[in-house]
Amino acid sequence: MTQRSAGVDHRRTDTRDRALSVGLRLFATQGYANTSLREIADELGVTKAALYFHFKTKEDILSGILLDHIGAINAMVEEAGPSLATLDGREVLLRRVAEYQAGRSTHLVRLIRENFTEISNLPFGAEIKKGQRRLLEALAGPDATLVGRIRARTAFMAIQTAAMAAEWESADEKDVHEATLAIALEVLRGGDSG
Amino acid sequence: MTQRSAGVDHRRTDTRDRALSVGLRLFATQGYANTSLREIADELGVTKAALYFHFKTKEDILSGILLDHIGAINAMVEEAGPSLATLDGREVLLRRVAEYQAGRSTHLVRLIRENFTEISNLPFGAEIKKGQRRLLEALAGPDATLVGRIRARTAFMAIQTAAMAAEWESADEKDVHEATLAIALEVLRGGDSG
DNA sequence: GTCTATATATGGATAGAC
């Protein structure tokens, strides 16, 4: 939920939503620290002061962008629940994560990946880290060995990178995603079957 | 070569080298944009102005840190040469890359990975990107299919991530590296043998 | 090689009018 009200929208402008969208793109392509409020405001056709009506601080914009994402990841892990005890259940979770990330613009993935240090040092950065940690543990399964945890991490990294690979590979985006998912599943599965 | 002269060192101080070292650590842990020259100078026990004797600009410090790295990666690819036509040769290259990255402090890997957007937009950022692209193509081998290229990328990402995994995994660092290399080789190898 | 002092720009953020 990016909007505040669930029913009819009583807002007089859509500046807030547009700011989140522009902010996502600029933060992802230029970096959070390198993007000024003036740049965002200019693209929106408003002044910096106008932004401060919608967001208390610059961090607030970043927070607004990321909150949905954290929620979605956490929800997927929780929904998986007891099914994570089996390899099949964990494969389903990995497929869902891949689907989710492929559906989003590449910007969100890039934003988190390439501004990870900065985000980590932010007040709510701990939440992001905790979410990723939980996801990796879920993918690794209960009582995972070191090798199992590394498999989970590698599989997740493959998926994550694929979301940005459209720029790198000349191939069709859908083909890249499918091939990557196949390899990620292969990695997660590993030699064993439990 | 971080030093300017090959023979006896005639410099009166080691400020330049220490600056590169401190800069690497701060850039990696806080981000390039979030690290000021004052912070670096303070840690060195000198003033900002002193830094400007050794480096023309702030970017120059980053450049000084990264130049060695680019050279090392390029050298490894070129040394591999015709051996890259075989899977065995490509596995050797991957091992060398893993060895190289594990030997360095985690900071260099983090610096590149988590400031990639910023570095890309820098004047010499194209060199970094070109170097990584060449490495991935080398690992994939000549006439690689899409799947082959994704395997190469995934294997490399696994290695790269392992260099930072000491903080995440409670296990012994050496064990993490060994297990990761094994999985990376497995991914690179894939189903086929050519 | 390093210092003090300063030029200059830009950033985030606020006050108050409309």
Next chain:
DNA sequence: GTCTATCCATATATAGAC
């Protein structure tokens, strides 16, 4: 909701003495 005007902190970078 948005504006103009402004505050204030901090940043990179330079000038010139020692």
